[in-house]
Amino acid sequence: MRNRNRLDNNSSEQARGSPHLLRLDVSKAAPPPSFFRCPISLEVMLSPVSLCTGVTYDRSSIQRWLDAGNTTCPATMQSLSSTELVPNLTLRRLIHLWSSSYTSSSHQYIPSSLSELARMLSDPTADEDYKLRLLSSDALRPSALASLFLAPETLDIGVTLVSLLLSLDLVDAERKRELVAALLSDLDATVAGLVAVFKGAEYSSSRVAAARVLEMLIAEERTAMAGKPVMVTELVRLIGESDGEAVDAGLRCLTRLVGAGRRMRAEMVRMGVIPALTNVMEREEVQIPAAAVENAMRVMVAAVGIGEGRAAFCAEAERNVAAVVGRMIKVGNEGREAAVGVLWRVCCCGGGDRRARKAAAVAKGGLGKILVVMQGDCSPLVRRMAVDLLRVFRATSKSSMTAAGYDSMTIHITPY
Known part of the structure; x- marks a missing residue:
């Protein structure tokens, strides 16, 4: 059987209810060594860094842990005498060598979850041919991505993936239009999903992704989106966040919405x-x-x-x-x-x-x-x-x- 990044019928049904990639044909894809995976995210580390306890984590995962006010090592629960993150250059080289050996051969590593797929697509060091192969996955079809907005457990990663694909130069304009059209085909569900992310996402990066998706939807169908004033409350809240990127993303949406007419502007003022x-x-x-x-x-x-x-x-x-x-x-x-x-x-x-x-x-x-x-x-x-x-x-x-x-x-x- 060919080692393709393709979902079978049963696994396609599972993807709509699970944040993990539906079972892929990985019969020729060797899994990464366990110590390549972050103890927090359980995914292959892109930027391994070590705490003073000697445990290595992916930088983005441990930084979120520390930013949340935690003062212990997640793996050992030891109190931290220092929160300095020291790059683990040796492990980083090993991961890079392993990754290169797979992306340059026919036995390419297949991501085991949607979140890992998103990380690999956003990795600037990843091989473009490898990314294009990942983009051919059935899990990234417009209809499959739109379906991720329907279930709470897949909502966050769905918004992240859609935002990523809409921003990637590797994704052609026609495919982006198809993706936006798929989201607009069930506008109520899409808006409900985006609002849920704005309200409940733990990290501002998820809300930024939601705002970027919303901006593309407004650009395509401003009149239809203007009929969803529930978004305005969340956008006004977003521009009040401390994260400058979140403020910028929220303002870009509001800038597009003000052209939708007097009723929309009145709603903004009211909010x-x-x-x-x-x-x-x-x-x-x-x-x-x-x-x-x-x-x-x-x-x-x-x-x-x-x-x-x-x-x-x-x-x-x-x-x-x-x-x-x-x-x-x-x-x-x-x-x-x-x-x-x-x-x-x-x-x-x-x-x-x-x-x-x-x-x-x-x-x-x-x-x-x-x-x-x-x-x-x-x-x-x-x-x-x-x-x-x-x-x-x-x-x-x-x-x-x-x-x-x-x-x-x-x-x-x-x-x-």
């Missing part, structure tokens, strides 16, 4: 997107990528485009205006234009809100930053908005100085 976006802008630059902050600006300008959004923004005008002004120059041109749009909509649209105008007048470096945007490569519309904002800033500043007893006809613009 608290305004304070969540402000939190993103207030965080340290090293924590959040500039592209994520730019997306936050884009979502904010769409949110304040409706009355409910402006009301929510102006309820905490001083803080929200300060956050927008503070990041205005630290993003790309599109983000700067969105920032001007936010300020114009709360300060000028329909006469503006008194609280927002007052907050804008005292925002640190506000006038100078508006001038910088005007002098840059902005659109004619944004330039007109900036001119309106300058008038508002000056008028509000003069009123404030007169009320305070000042008699000056000039405004000194402090460089940001």
Whole structure:
């Protein structure tokens, strides 16, 4: 019998109820030595590291254990005098030699579980021909992957695999479209599965994977996805996480959803997107990528485009205006234009809100930053908005100085 990465009929049924790969034809595939497997994940280690107890683990597995607040060795339960992870270079070389000998021969090692399959497909050192052979597995057919969303025990690995395949350059565009179509064919089940991952996944990497799958679904069928407002709650929660990658993934989804119409934007505002976006802008630059902050600006300008959004923004005008002004120059041109749009909509649209105008007048470096945007490569519309904002800033500043007893006809613009 040929040593193919293929599932038989019985094993195909099992895959829908088990996170393990359905039985593969591995009659010629020698299993890896037991000490190549991580004591936590029980899978072949990609980056073996040793604790002070002398036990070796895969780096990703032991790092999650330590990040969870554990202070003992999982295998021996000894207290750790140090949490330093020392690379086990000898074992890493042995694993690499073993892996190379199989990926370069006809007797290739077949992953024994879906999670191990995902790890091998995402391994940048793995041979491309070997990956293509793994991709031919029946377990990775679009219908088989979509079925993993139906059972709680396969949901997490299903989302991980779908996210991985949608991002792999080795997977052609047609197959990606088929995969998205399979997920959209039972949209209720797919959305329910993604929401379950957002709510219950132990690690942020799973929620990031869910957001990436969701982004692809929105890109393909935004109208249909807009009819599933349950997602908004989880996306707003996601952009509040400490992990910058999770924040970026959530904002990418929200950026696509704001174009679905007024009802979707109103739902976002109702779910608290305004304070969540402000939190993103207030965080340290090293924590959040500039592209994520730019997306936050884009979502904010769409949110304040409706009355409910402006009301929510102006309820905490001083803080929200300060956050927008503070990041205005630290993003790309599109983000700067969105920032001007936010300020114009709360300060000028329909006469503006008194609280927002007052907050804008005292925002640190506000006038100078508006001038910088005007002098840059902005659109004619944004330039007109900036001119309106300058008038508002000056008028509000003069009123404030007169009320305070000042008699000056000039405004000194402090460089940001």
